[in-house]
Amino acid sequence: MSTILFNKIIFGPVFSRRLGRSLGINLLPTAKKCCNFNCVYCECGWTRKEHIGKEEFPPANLVKEALEKRLKELIATGQEIDNITFAGNGEPTMHPEFIKIIDDTVSIRNKFMSNVKISVLTNATSLANSEILEALNKIDNCILKLDTGKESTFKIINQPVLDVTLNEIVNNIKKFKGKIIIQSLFVKGIINNTEIDNTTKEEINEWLKLINEIKPELVMIYPIARPTPSGSLMKVSKEELDKIAEKVIKLSIKAVVY
Ligand code: SF4
Secondary structure (H helix, E strand, O other): OOOOOOOOOEEEEEEEOOOEEEEEEEOOOOOOOEOOOOOOOOOOOOOOHHHOOOOOOOOHHHHHHHHHHHHHHHHHOOOOOOEEEEEOOEOHHHOOOHHHHHHHHHHHHHHHOOOOEEEEEEOOHHHHOHHHHHHHOOOOEEEEEOOOOOHHHHHHHOOOOOOOOHHHHHHHHHHOOOOEEEEEEOEEEEEOOEEEEOOOHHHHHHHHHHHHHHOOOEEEEEOOOOOOOOOOEEEOOHHHHHHHHHHHHOOOOEEEEO
16 A cells, blocks of 8 residues: 655644644655655555665755744744644654754744643663653653553554564653653554454553553544555554543543544
8 A cells, every 4th residue: 555755844734633733843854755664554654674774865054044044934924823733744853963953942932832742752762871761851842652461463553673662662651741742553464474453352451551550641532534554454443442541540540532
């Protein structure tokens, strides 16, 4: 199935149900995906192992210039935004100048649009790095991926390319002092002749245990919404996702289905 790659550093604003009018920042190369996960549902396609370590990231000064220019354009044309969001062609925290870019973005936001929030979508693998953890504590919304409570399902759905366990990721999430938002995607299908379904009773119970330990401010629940690299995945129904959200709400944790 055909997936998409962003061809610019700054994109949008686009309207997002969860973030409102959002100006996107893609810190990854524009022509290829760069991630240390290889999620079976990734809208950017499969992670190509031969690309790892050979990425060309946009330099921090270019990101700064592009963001400043775009914010000035938005102001000049009377366009308002709610969020500046780090997303794009992979895992933003893999950018070697990520910490500087966060500092620049906070200062540009404060100068031009002080009421706008800064959000980062991340798979949470970089929380093990204390400097990145500190940088993420400076932003408004750190949106962390957690699709399962089971190590074996994590290996099948998220397919980490680096040597990391779900347990390590969860322990690092618990160290995060800022506002934690968890995003979880639920999916069914067949991958490499193995059936996957992270909505079974056992799966949801294991996932809920972790959600209850992490106690995020919000859990964002998703089905697949766009083409995925594997064509054999099925979208989980809104009714099923609503039932999962109800279980989170019973833990006195806010949950929203998108
Ligand atoms: S973490 Fe995000 S960018 Fe990386 S493979 Fe998964 S969905 Fe794609």
